[in-house]
Amino acid sequence: MDRRMHLVGKVALVTGGASGMGCGFAEALLKAAAKVCIADINVETGVATESDLRQQYGHENVMFSKCNITSATEFEAVFKRTKEAFGGIDIVVNNAGIGGETDENWEQTVDVNMKGTLRGLRLAMYYLSVEHGGRGGCIVNVASMTGLNPNPLSPVYGCTKAGIIHATRCYVVSEAAKKSNIRLNVLCPAFVDTPMFRRLAAGDATQTIGGDQTAVTAFIERIGVLSTEEVSVALIDILTDETRNGLILRCAKKTGNVYSTLTVQDV
Ligand SMILES: NC(=O)c1ccc[n+]([C@@H]2O[C@H](COP(=O)([O-])OP(=O)(O)OC[C@H]3O[C@@H](n4cnc5c(N)ncnc54)[C@H](O)[C@@H]3O)[C@@H](O)[C@H]2O)c1
Numbered sequence: 001m002d003r004r005m006h007l008v009g010k011v012a013l014v015t016g017g018a019s020g021m022g023c024g025f026a027e028a029l030l031k032a033a034a035k036v037c038i039a040d041i042n043v044e045t046g047v048a049t050e051s052d053l054r055q056q057y058g059h060e061n062v063m064f065s066k067c068n069i070t071s072a073t074e075f076e077a078v079f080k081r082t083k084e085a086f087g088g089i090d091i092v093v094n095n096a097g098i099g100g101e102t103d104e105n106w107e108q109t110v111d112v113n114m115k116g117t118l119r120g121l122r123l124a125m126y127y128l129s130v131e132h133g134g135r136g137g138c139i140v141n142v143a144s145m146t147g148l149n150p151n152p153l154s155p156v157y158g159c160t161k162a163g164i165i166h167a168t169r170c171y172v173v174s175e176a177a178k179k180s181n182i183r184l185n186v187l188c189p190a191f192v193d194t195p196m197f198r199r200l201a202a203g204d205a206t207q208t209i210g211g212d213q214t215a216v217t218a219f220i221e222r223i224g225v226l227s228t229e230e231v232s233v234a235l236i237d238i239l240t241d242e243t244r245n246g247l248i249l250r251c252a253k254k255t256g257n258v259y260s261t262l263t264v265q266d267v
């Protein structure tokens with residue numbers, strides 16, 4: 001039996017879609033003939049990305065919606081608008097996230113990455129579920145290699161990413177996911193060449209603890225850096241192969257893409 005989910009005409013909502021990895025995901029989905037809502041806190045970049053993608057992939061296939069994922073009202077409004085504009089939602093990519101480890105910004109890292117992503121996950125489960133008028137589909141949460149393996153430079157960030165992995169793990173085994181045929185997977189990239197990564201590589205001291213840029217550079221060199229296109233190929237594989245469910249996909253320049261199961265041995 002063919003287990004490929006054709007993306008033609010499918011509707012995707014991508015948070016943090018104005019730039020970086022999210023923008024790459026939006027473009028990969030549009031290339032596969034899906035319709036995409038990019039939701040992002042940054043209106044200037046969001047409008048510019050929307051205009052660029054509309055020119056390439058058609059006005060009717062792309063929309064930008066301003067959304068701060070820490071706001072319950074704004075986030076819910078984006079789901080509503082996407083459903084109204086495109087007739088439903090099939091795919092949610094919870095990608096928006098930030099780094100920040102200082103006394104001033106570490107709690108914001110928790111608010112955006114942990115609470116914001118949980119909010120997106122809860123809304124996605126609601127909008128995709130059959131009992132609330134959904135039609136099932138696929139949720140991909142973007143965590144990080146740092147959510148699995150220790151990264152001595154950014155413990156708060158790493159902790160939020162571990163939380164995203166565990167939240168996905170819990171929803172995978174939920175009755176709600178099974179009843180509505182909702183697949184959930186988590187993407188764990190190592191370094192990817194995006195504005196966030198470039199700030200880190202350029203020495204933005206607010207992104208790490210310790211303030212040792214030599215250590216940051218050495219770490220990046222050891223791990224390697226992926227392009228957004230390489231990570232987008234990984235996303236499309238998760239979305240199109242309907243056997244992919246309850247999985248972690250690790251992506252790193254030197255080791256490639258490696259799938260493992262989210263669930264651990266039962267007690
Ligand atoms: N770049 C990397 O090396 C790397 C590696 C692994 C995981 N990640 C994760 O991938 C995701 C995307 O990161 P990126 O590198 O593309 O970063 P980026 O900063 O380049 O892009 C993130 C996008 O999210 C948006 N955003 C930030 N806060 C938001 C909020 N509160 N509400 C809505 N939108 C918001 C930004 O405006 C931006 O457009 C993040 O979750 C990040 O933690 C990044």
Ligand SMILES: CCCCC[C@H](O)/C=C/C=C\C=C\C=C\[C@@H](O)[C@@H](O)CCCC(=O)O
Pocket residue numbers: 098099100143144145146149150151152154157189190191200207208219223
């Ligand atoms: C604001 C932070 C941006 C981080 C972006 C992103 O999420 C980065 C992830 C990168 C890789 C993590 C790799 C973890 C590796 C561990 O296996 C281990 O090798 C680390 C050991 C410490 C060391 O070698 O220095």
